[in-house]
Amino acid sequence: MYVDLAQLEQDELCVEHEYAVGELDLEDAEIVLCAPPRVRFRLQRLGMEIRIEGRIETEIEVRCDRCLSAFRLPVRPDFDVFYAPIEVLKPEEEVELTERDLRFGFYQGERIDIDALVREQIRLALPFRLLCREDCRGLCPHCGADLNHEACRCASQEWDARWAALWDLKRRMEGV
Ligand SMILES: [Zn+2]
Ligand SMILES: [Zn+2]
Incomplete structure (x- = not known):
């Protein structure tokens, strides 16, 4: 799913989308989607930058780091991400910008890839340690x-x- 910025009639857009089964590929063999992700967001144009804030709701299946059994984990990240057109990126800025926090992204050709955003936010929402339960032995x-x-x-x-x-x-x- 893409948002086409050239087609934006206003500087703000609210979207609610529920993915169909198989519509979103997480591109990660370690994570299985159990429920089709639902994403809700507000997109704002702020001059050259685009701000997207919203929430994703889904459930995934992962493996416990300790006992290796598969278990389900609800994932509901809130996000607030800023995008700049990739054309503004000068080579010498690249290092500095990649070191900025993960709330910053780029778009190319007047399109924002919402699938990539959802994929990244689901991955960022995973806890550092995946445990089927706190006291897994x-x-x-x-x-x-x-x-x-x-x-x-x-x-x-x-x-x-x-x-x-x-x-x-x-x-x-x-x-x-
Ligand atoms: Zn476990
Ligand atoms: Zn033993």
């Missing part, structure tokens, strides 16, 4: 047991191994 690094659902088998395996060694010793001593 994760997987045992040795036996791989999911400690949320089962006890780790490592301790009992060590125990069994020790008993087996003792039995072997006993049998050898008895000459069986």
